[in-house]
Amino acid sequence: MVFKTPLCDLLNIEYPLIQGAMAWIAGGRLASAVSQAGGLGVIGAAGAEASWLKGEIDLVRQLTDKPFGVNLMLAAANIEHLVEIIINEKVPVVTTGGGNPGRYMEALKNAGIKVIPVVASVALAKRLSRLGADAVIAEGTESGGHVGAMTTMCLVPMVLMP
Numbered sequence: 001m002v003f004k005t006p007l008c009d010l011l012n013i014e015y016p017l018i019q020g021a022m023a024w025i026a027g028g029r030l031a032s033a034v035s036q037a038g039g040l041g042v043i044g045a046a047g048a049e050a051s052w053l054k055g056e057i058d059l060v061r062q063l064t065d066k067p068f069g070v071n072l073m074l075a076a077a078n079i080e081h082l083v084e085i086i087i088n089e090k091v092p093v094v095t096t097g098g099g100n101p102g103r104y105m106e107a108l109k110n111a112g113i114k115v116i117p118v119v120a121s122v123a124l125a126k127r128l129s130r131l132g133a134d135a136v137i138a139e140g141t142e143s144g145g146h147v148g149a150m151t152t153m154c155l156v157p158m159v160l161m162p
């Protein structure tokens, strides 16, 4: 059975699956395998050198012609440099973790990049939606340590509420 959702159309992918970014684990090899299989593979850029990120983007493009993403952890010391690489490389999708990516939204959107921030609160989901986020990933406290106190089961319906 083919399970298409609006996310498939938004990201031009076959299945509505976004691979969770994992710093130091999810490089170009994993991201390209997920994208090639029909989901959205995501390179975890957190804390990495910009030159590493450029190499992993090149690797994905050698291994697949499908869309892929890069995840930015917003506390990264070299975040400006990572954003510059992503824009220069015209990476199709950016996901963000660890806070509010508001200050990068305009530059990323102007470069034609789809932006999907991880949000841990309704307030941040609304703010980023106003700033042009293409979608949000609502993650509760059980999702890995970088988020707030609310659980995913409570957060998701609240984010979806009009």
Ligand SMILES: Cc1cc2nc3c(=O)[nH]c(=O)nc-3n(C[C@H](O)[C@H](O)[C@H](O)COP(=O)(O)O)c2cc1C
Residues within 6 Å of the ligand: 019, 020, 021, 022, 023, 025, 044, 045, 046, 071, 072, 073, 096, 097, 098, 118, 139, 143, 144
């Ligand atoms: C080892 C590890 C590293 C992670 N690194 C990142 C990261 O760099 N950026 C990020 O936004 N989320 C990171 N996460 C969170 C995951 O992308 C994902 O959102 C989280 O694990 C919830 O998904 P799950 O329930 O499928 O595990 C990491 C998770 C794990 C387990």
